[in-house]
Amino acid sequence: MNQKAFQDFYPDELSHCYGCGRLNKHGLQIKSYWDGEETVTLFQPRANHIGIDGYVYGGLIASIIDCHCIGTAAAAAYKSENRNMDTDPPLRFVTASLHVDYLRPTPIGVSLEIRGKVQEIKNRKVIVSATLLAEGEVCARGQVIAVQMPKNMMPVIR
Amino acid sequence: MNQKAFQDFYPDELSHCYGCGRLNKHGLQIKSYWDGEETVTLFQPRANHIGIDGYVYGGLIASIIDCHCIGTAAAAAYKSENRNMDTDPPLRFVTASLHVDYLRPTPIGVSLEIRGKVQEIKNRKVIVSATLLAEGEVCARGQVIAVQMPKNMMPVIR
Numbered sequence: 001m002n003q004k005a006f007q008d009f010y011p012d013e014l015s016h017c018y019g020c021g022r023l024n025k026h027g028l029q030i031k032s033y034w035d036g037e038e039t040v041t042l043f044q045p046r047a048n049h050i051g052i053d054g055y056v057y058g059g060l061i062a063s064i065i066d067c068h069c070i071g072t073a074a075a076a077a078y079k080s081e082n083r084n085m086d087t088d089p090p091l092r093f094v095t096a097s098l099h100v101d102y103l104r105p106t107p108i109g110v111s112l113e114i115r116g117k118v119q120e121i122k123n124r125k126v127i128v129s130a131t132l133l134a135e136g137e138v139c140a141r142g143q144v145i146a147v148q149m150p151k152n153m154m155p156v157i158r
Numbered sequence: 159m160n161q162k163a164f165q166d167f168y169p170d171e172l173s174h175c176y177g178c179g180r181l182n183k184h185g186l187q188i189k190s191y192w193d194g195e196e197t198v199t200l201f202q203p204r205a206n207h208i209g210i211d212g213y214v215y216g217g218l219i220a221s222i223i224d225c226h227c228i229g230t231a232a233a234a235a236y237k238s239e240n241r242n243m244d245t246d247p248p249l250r251f252v253t254a255s256l257h258v259d260y261l262r263p264t265p266i267g268v269s270l271e272i273r274g275k276v277q278e279i280k281n282r283k284v285i286v287s288a289t290l291l292a293e294g295e296v297c298a299r300g301q302v303i304a305v306q307m308p309k310n311m312m313p314v315i316r
Contacts, residue, residue, distance in 0.1 A: 018207050018215040026206040048184040049176050051252065053313035057176040058253040059224045063217025094209065095216040099257045105311055153263055155211035 005031035006071035009085035019067035032071035039116040069144030072116035073126035163189035164229035167243035177225035190229035227302030230274035231284035
């Protein structure tokens with residue numbers, strides 16, 4: 001994909017997230033993109049990211065869905081303001097709630113595709129749904145209620 | 159705590175979970191115990207387990223709640239059958255759904271306490287709620303619907 005990922009637009013001081021921060025070298029560093037009206041990320045879990053042998057750990061699935069939906073919320077908020085993601089002030093979201101339904105065991109060892117869809121944008125809140133696929137089969141569905149990060153969470157710039 | 163953790167009763171072939179498997183050396187290895195009618199785990203996130211600087215990553219919170227509730231489901235299922243956790247056949251649960259409400263930012267650098275409570279046991283399903291506290295304040299609440307692991311997920315013994 002030639003586009004820049006949503007997470008690559010996050011300012012440095014907001015790019016340390018374990019799930020998607022490009023500056024968290026121990027983290028998952030997921031990358032999310034527009035794909036038409038939906039958003040997509042591809043992620044290959046590590047061999048030790050298992051729950052039961054052979055299957056991906058549910059907590060990891062929740063983590064990828066969380067960060068992909070938060071990235072989608074940010075991208076959608078810029079879009080709704082007709083702004084590019086490299087313009088100020090930055091719009092960064094945090095998770096108010098996360099729900100995941102595990103529909104079938106997710107096989108380990110293959111690339112996972114997570115697709116996001118904006119359900120609602122209202123003031124500082126964005127609701128995003130997600131579908132996780134492995135080898136073309138839907139293995140999990142999720143929903144995140146994302147809210148704009150409160151100002152008092154803003155880190156002091158290092 | 160002098161008790162053996164729920165997860166330490168899981169058979170070896172079911173002890174590779176990234177969140178709670180005692181044999182997953184890269185994982186979180188959470189340990190859950192009875193505390194009266196409730197269950198408890200204490201967990202100290204690593205410095206890189208952050209979402210925004212200063213605050214614990216939501217995906218990690220979801221992961222700990224997931225594994226603690228799954229452990230609680232197993233312990234409760236044995237208890238409902240008046241069996242010790244070291245008796246056969248093993249009762250191992252997987253996650254059907256996971257819900258987390260993030261009530262306030264969870265500070266990094268302190269030990270987190272996650273308390274579980276069985277809401278319902280019915281046939282192969284156990285519903286467990288969880289409360290996550292940091293420095294005595296409730297930061298998140300969760301709920302897991304746990305179901306007994308289907309036989310076809312059972313790994314071949316290595």
